[in-house]
Amino acid sequence: MKSTKTIIQAKHLVKIYKIDALETAALSDVSFTITQGEFVAIMGPSGSGKSTLMHILGCLDQPTFGEYILDGKSVEKLTDDELADIRNQKIGFVFQAYNLLPRTTALQNVMLPGRYANIPKLKRLETAKKFLKMVGLSDRMFHTSNQLSGGQQQRVAIARALSLNPAILLADEPTGNIASVQAEEIMEIFKKLNKSGHTIVMITHELDIAQNAKRIIHLKDGKILDDKLNGKK
């Protein structure tokens, strides 16, 4: 690894869910760092806390205890609006269920984060077209999300996640809802992005998908089981 700039620093993260009087620890004392240019897969069975971890890394949720430093800035005690800015500027999030706006064109979906960053419309349009071309959807820009296949929708979601040039790309089971041929296309895009310098953290429970990453973190019962470089690479 050439660059050593730390992008993610997780310190003793704990997340406790409280349902009525019952307390469940989804994460108990998770610490790790991720530096620029890494491609990390987080693996684990369901209930291992990997989704919870991802939501905390994506600033969609707050840890109960512990500190999370993203790109040199602690997100603890940030206001709702400051967190919104961080999600907008620093994080590109790819969801398992794509989460595109319904009945909206691919182009408009990719342009959406730019609107919240107050980027002029023409510039947004240009950027959106560039990223849709990159994920191979130049000919589908004006299709609405319900007219696209699962794989195509996920590629729109990736273009959307990249549109503001985030410090890190987070993907929560990006291939979970997609047929395997299309899943491979998605992985090719991820590898290409990583090669061009993007930092990627991806959750998956499928080993063959995880094999695309350079580093694999195994979670179990809210704890890190092991954290090692992918031997195959």
Place this chain on the structure above:
Amino acid sequence: MNYLELILESFGTLTLNKTRTGLAILGIVIGIGSVIALMSLGEGSQQAIQSQIQSLGSNLLTVQPGSQRQGFVMGAQGGNTTLTFDDAKAISISQSITTVKNVSPELSRRTQITTGENNTNTQVIGATPSYMEVHKITINNGSFITQQDVDGMTNVAVVGPQVATDLFGDGANPIGQNIRINKKSFTVIGITVSKGGSGFMNQDDMIYVPLTTAQKQLFGVNYLSSIALEAKSAQVMTQTQDDVGYLLLARHNLKDPTLADFSIMSQQDILNSASSITGTFTALLSGIAAISLLVGGIGIMNIMLVTVTERTREIGLRKALGAKRKTIINQFLIESIILTFSGGAIGIILGITTSIIISSLIKINFVILPGSVLLAFIVSAGIGILFGWYPAHKAANMQPIEALRYE
């Protein structure tokens, strides 16, 4: 955040889901429209009742016979037979009464009228020429009953436009035609100008014959059902009421005014008793309007709550992509304003149109109170905006992941 772009985008979002937008607008249209139509119709009917009472004549006093008394048993008011043509003559020639302009002795009964083909049941009024003056009747075609008709007891009749239509059909000229009243043949000599109105004391649905003919030939009586008096001005009404009262008491040999076998009512008395009726009517209508405003408001509240709550996940997604609380709330506020204002505008138009159609069907004047339109609009728009804002505000305050998982 650029507001123009936000507004344009809100229009875009609203046109994306046409069913949802349509339902929300429909809820607001019905809410506002029904309130406006109800309030307008209520006000229209109230004004119709008042104007009909006023159209009976101005400065009008009506002398009616009192109740028939047999020992201590009182009969119905007006049922007595004590008023005569001579009483009416005495009022008009009396030296002591100077404030009366016209005296109209009348005998009215409901009876069946037939032509060869059609028949109708209506009010037949035995009248003298002064009836026209006192009741402000104008003749559209032909002439009214003359003194010669009264003196000669002729079989002529003047019909109201409603009667003419009922008997001869729309637009036909009834002058010179024969009609049969109580099996006696009459020639139509005139038709009155429509005064409008319906039901209650409809002066278009009347037929006038000479008083003497009505008394002797039709009904075989020699009394009057009322004497209508036109006072010279509104100021002398009370004096006229007193003067005529004393004259009639003297003529009927009664010393105690409490034993009078007649009563004199001014038009103001009729208006007063009618306004106590219309007061109840107004209260009823206000109640109905308040209920429909409430029902409309609840309808608007429901549709806004459902459509915005349904979009909680969308709000979560927008937050995840970096939208701030204020941006999201502004977006939903603008969408709610567009919905309520366009729904409100359609609702106002629909309410007014409905009211115009119904008032023309039931023949009352169309009246619209700007205040009621404003009230209906403000209440409905307020509810629409409040319940569009509230679920959006709630969703915008959630952690994005909570909103995204919302079912």
